[in-house]
Amino acid sequence: MTGVRTSPARVLSRHGVAPDYPWTVEAKHANAWSRFPASPFAAGLVLMPNHPDRENVSVTYGPISVPAAVDTFAFLFSSAAASEHGHVISIRTTLVDDVGATVADVKLLAHDQRTATTLALGRLNRASVRLCFDVWFDRFEAGDDYGSIHVLYVLGYEGNILIDLLNEVGSDKGTTRYWGRGVPHCYGVEYHRLFNDVRHEQFAVLEIGLGNTVPPADAASLRAWRQYFPNAVLYGYDIEDFSFFSQPETFVFRGDQASRDDLRRFVATLAPPPFRVVIDDGSHASSHQQIALGALFPHVEPGGLYIVEDLGWQPFAEAPTTSELLRAFSDRGTVDSDFLTAEESRYLERTVENVEICRPNDSELAIIRKTTE
Numbered sequence: 001m002t003g004v005r006t007s008p009a010r011v012l013s014r015h016g017v018a019p020d021y022p023w024t025v026e027a028k029h030a031n032a033w034s035r036f037p038a039s040p041f042a043a044g045l046v047l048m049p050n051h052p053d054r055e056n057v058s059v060t061y062g063p064i065s066v067p068a069a070v071d072t073f074a075f076l077f078s079s080a081a082a083s084e085h086g087h088v089i090s091i092r093t094t095l096v097d098d099v100g101a102t103v104a105d106v107k108l109l110a111h112d113q114r115t116a117t118t119l120a121l122g123r124l125n126r127a128s129v130r131l132c133f134d135v136w137f138d139r140f141e142a143g144d145d146y147g148s149i150h151v152l153y154v155l156g157y158e159g160n161i162l163i164d165l166l167n168e169v170g171s172d173k174g175t176t177r178y179w180g181r182g183v184p185h186c187y188g189v190e191y192h193r194l195f196n197d198v199r200h201e202q203f204a205v206l207e208i209g210l211g212n213t214v215p216p217a218d219a220a221s222l223r224a225w226r227q228y229f230p231n232a233v234l235y236g237y238d239i240e241d242f243s244f245f246s247q248p249e250t251f252v253f254r255g256d257q258a259s260r261d262d263l264r265r266f267v268a269t270l271a272p273p274p275f276r277v278v279i280d281d282g283s284h285a286s287s288h289q290q291i292a293l294g295a296l297f298p299h300v301e302p303g304g305l306y307i308v309e310d311l312g313w314q315p316f317a318e319a320p321t322t323s324e325l326l327r328a329f330s331d332r333g334t335v336d337s338d339f340l341t342a343e344e345s346r347y348l349e350r351t352v353e354n355v356e357i358c359r360p361n362d363s364e365l366a367i368i369r370k371t372t373e
């Protein structure tokens, strides 16, 4: 049985349910270069500060009623200018309720910088929340180009400890980091739902795909898993060399997820116990995802989860995509793919209990649950 869930009650964003929310917008002391779309979630919100002799530029959105589960907002900012300059721009982000209670934070951005801020609603009355941005120069240097701050992304979500950890380490599974021109995937909302009750138990976790820079300098998500699953043994698998990476009870292996030989060598060399959780955040190519699924699903413990991230992003075109494969399996109960052997396909047909496809924010992930027998 499968179905796509979009976490509507727990995530407010441009990719989620935010377009359904009506906002009013009120700008003060605006200049001709600032841009105020009708919703703070829409693309294109730009704030250029006024000359220091003038009033601060200020925009207020709302009030809106925030869904009961949404208790935290993340904001991503970048500073831009046609030419390099020496200004430093301040942006204050404030959430205000109808009796004037506030939570606020100020960030400073020099030329060509990016930053994020996170605000928790806490004591605010979420039946009526306004969102305000104010910008001014913290340091002003005479010149033609004032620069501006772009509000790249606004995300309201149900906060949890895993998202805080993912944000802290810089993984795009959280709410403040993203690859290239992408957006945060917010997978931590779903992962906490799946793992919170068992996260202190002893089990084995494997993640395929560890780095978020080229060349690799860190295994950010393994650091978050180390904190979140304090009693688990962690395994990491990546085509790049992560032998520099070291933390307690964590074993990394260099291999290509598209190579059955490498996957076999991984199991033979490290002899891991059956995995409670496997997360494929590797190349995202459908053939690679399916080869790894076929080779590793027998090494998932009964009742365990095999998760494939970023179903919608493919580095090259091929068929069936993993998304097509899993949807067809749910409809017909058969696994049909040239990327899997007949033996692997029959094993999956016998041992997959169900597939759940979730889209917390912009990107889908598949949660494949193994039967308990």
Ligand SMILES: C[S@@+](CC[C@H](N)C(=O)[O-])C[C@H]1O[C@@H](n2cnc3c(N)ncnc32)[C@H](O)[C@@H]1O
Pocket: 170, 171, 172, 173, 207, 208, 209, 210, 211, 212, 216, 219, 220, 221, 237, 238, 239, 240, 255, 256, 257, 258, 281, 282, 283, 288
């Ligand atoms: C999206 S990043 C992983 C991000 C990390 N899990 C995090 O949350 O911060 C993808 C990783 O997959 C690795 N990778 C790419 N192709 C691979 C392949 N064929 N086999 C194994 N790993 C691969 C890359 O080297 C890179 O480290």
